[in-house]
Amino acid sequence: MSVTDKAEYESGYDFVVVANRLAVNRVTNEDGTTGWQRSPGGLVTALAPIMATSEGAWVGWHGAPDETLEPFDHEGMHLHPVPLSDEELENYYEGFSNGTLWPLYHDVIARPLFHRHWWDAYRKVNQRFAEAAAKVAARGATVWVQDYQLQLVPQMLRDLREDVKIGFFNHIPFPPPGLFAQLPWRHSVMKGLLGADLIGFQRESDARNFQRAVRYRLGHYIKADQVYVPLDSETAAPLEGFTADPARGTAPRQLSSPESGTFRLSEAKAFPISIDTDRIVELSNDPKIIARAAQIRAELGNPETIFLGVDRLDYTKGIRHRLKAYEELLQEGKLEVGKHTMVQIASPSREGVESYQVLRDEIELTVGRINGEYDTMGHTAVRYLHHSYPVEEMVALYLAADVMLVTALRDGMNLVAKEYVAARKSGTGVLVLSEFTGAADQLRQALLINPHDIDELKAAMVQATALDPEDEKKRMRSLRRQVVSHNVKRWAEDFLARLDQL
Ligand code: F6P
Numbered sequence: 001m002s003v004t005d006k007a008e009y010e011s012g013y014d015f016v017v018v019a020n021r022l023a024v025n026r027v028t029n030e031d032g033t034t035g036w037q038r039s040p041g042g043l044v045t046a047l048a049p050i051m052a053t054s055e056g057a058w059v060g061w062h063g064a065p066d067e068t069l070e071p072f073d074h075e076g077m078h079l080h081p082v083p084l085s086d087e088e089l090e091n092y093y094e095g096f097s098n099g100t101l102w103p104l105y106h107d108v109i110a111r112p113l114f115h116r117h118w119w120d121a122y123r124k125v126n127q128r129f130a131e132a133a134a135k136v137a138a139r140g141a142t143v144w145v146q147d148y149q150l151q152l153v154p155q156m157l158r159d160l161r162e163d164v165k166i167g168f169f170n171h172i173p174f175p176p177p178g179l180f181a182q183l184p185w186r187h188s189v190m191k192g193l194l195g196a197d198l199i200g201f202q203r204e205s206d207a208r209n210f211q212r213a214v215r216y217r218l219g220h221y222i223k224a225d226q227v228y229v230p231l232d233s234e235t236a237a238p239l240e241g242f243t244a245d246p247a248r249g250t251a252p253r254q255l256s257s258p259e260s261g262t263f264r265l266s267e268a269k270a271f272p273i274s275i276d277t278d279r280i281v282e283l284s285n286d287p288k289i290i291a292r293a294a295q296i297r298a299e300l301g302n303p304e305t306i307f308l309g310v311d312r313l314d315y316t317k318g319i320r321h322r323l324k325a326y327e328e329l330l331q332e333g334k335l336e337v338g339k340h341t342m343v344q345i346a347s348p349s350r351e352g353v354e355s356y357q358v359l360r361d362e363i364e365l366t367v368g369r370i371n372g373e374y375d376t377m378g379h380t381a382v383r384y385l386h387h388s389y390p391v392e393e394m395v396a397l398y399l400a401a402d403v404m405l406v407t408a409l410r411d412g413m414n415l416v417a418k419e420y421v422a423a424r425k426s427g428t429g430v431l432v433l434s435e436f437t438g439a440a441d442q443l444r445q446a447l448l449i450n451p452h453d454i455d456e457l458k459a460a461m462v463q464a465t466a467l468d469p470e471d472e473k474k475r476m477r478s479l480r481r482q483v484v485s486h487n488v489k490r491w492a493e494d495f496l497a498r499l500d501q502l
Pocket of ligand 1: 020021041350
């Protein structure tokens with residue numbers, strides 16, 4: 001019996017989000033009891049209202065290993081925790097998701113590791129998420145799967161529930177086909193994704209990379225972003241190990257064409273994500289936050305220029321490149337402690353993964369060296385904070401900073417760049433932005449840089465300290481127009497409207 005025959009699905013949810021993490025974080029109250037708090041991220045903010053109005057459920061891991069929880073409700077959301085054992089956390093999350101896929105999808109800035117037991121765990125955990133979604137989705141429901149940790153879920157879910165509509169959104173880059181080809185399980189990943197009716201990417205180039213990989217490796221016919229996925233065994237996608245490899249001079253076999261066989265269509269297209277712009281603007285107008293921004297400036301000794309970096313402590317973010325450029329500018333006397341300072345917020349991330357531990361040591365050594373060399377009794381060169389902060393404090397920092405430094409070596413989007421822009425209602429402030437972020441496709445009036453080019457980065461930092469005020473305002477006005485008119489609510493609506501049409 002197919003699961004769709006079961007009467008129980010009549011009473012499921014019409015809209016289901018499936019993400020690695022649940023939409024809430026566990027918090028400890030003052031009296032020592034624990035509770036749940038809605039996650040502050042843009043995705044939850046965008047989807048929470050849709051969940052409340054359309055009887056939605058969220059399927060995800062609740063953040064603690066070796067713990068099984070019953071479904072529960074929180075602020076109008078129905079939450080369905082998926083358990084992960086300690087070993088699965090190590091192999092599926094830290095291992096395959098963040099030791100294989102993350103570096104591979106970010107241009108192999110760090111070396112991806114290919115371990116078969118990590119892949120086995122990834123497959124097993126993806127199956128669990130698919131089964132959890134299949135269990136809670138109503139007949140004909142819309143299921144929206146999120147991100148690289150769950151790329152096999154769309155097809156696994158389709159195998160269980162052919163009645164549901166499936167969307168997938170990849171929050172990180174999709175690598176060029178030549179890099180993706182390194183993945184020993186590349187066919188399975190593509191086939192997993194192609195189980196979705198709509199596959200969303202951050203940038204046009206990500207969607208194109210995916211389409212090219214599908215065309216070369218699986219031989220599927222693609223027209224106008226629509227992938228023709230063969231349904232019959234004659235033309236079905238080849239198994240792992242198929243050798244139509246253009247790199248070896250073998251022409252890819254064109255296995256499918258719209259004239260032969262039967263197909264499902266799967267659309268692969270860009271939907272650049274954004275932020276909850278209204279919330280950031282509202283906070284930036286709050287007198288308490290404005291006062292806090294002034295206090296931050298005063299505590300830093302009211303310098304002429306505050307450079308700000310806000311990142312998860314991740315090797316993709318280009319924090320080392322930023323520090324190198326800044327150190328050289330201090331060395332050369334082009335910047336001067338007292339007049340200039342840098343605030344670097346580095347929020348703790350994936351601390352169980354070795355490459356993140358190594359990065360932390362390197363960054364902290366560098367910050368220590370710069371401060372040791374250039375600090376004065378009264379002023380610091382780099383104020384480094386290895387913490388996460390609530391959004392109110394982040395907005396105060398955005399208001400306090402004259403120059404925002406986003407120097408990622410590769411980034412799916414970079415929402416910090418958009419938040420900075422949203423907060424700068426005054427029209428002042430300069431955004432130095434890496435061209436390797438998804439945000440650079442939209443924020444064209446930022447000072448765009450190649451972070452690998454340290455001289456260019458240094459020049460942009462100096463330029464930012466002395467930008468003509470008219471030019472500064474003109475740029476910020478144009479950046480704000482983009483961010484204000486494309487908030488995360490619109491992103492979610494556009495994606496879901498397209499999914500509905502398909
Ligand atoms: O950018 C991808 C992403 O998974 C985000 O969705 C998330 O906020 C961030 O990376 C950190 O992810 P995690 O702490 O779950 O590994």
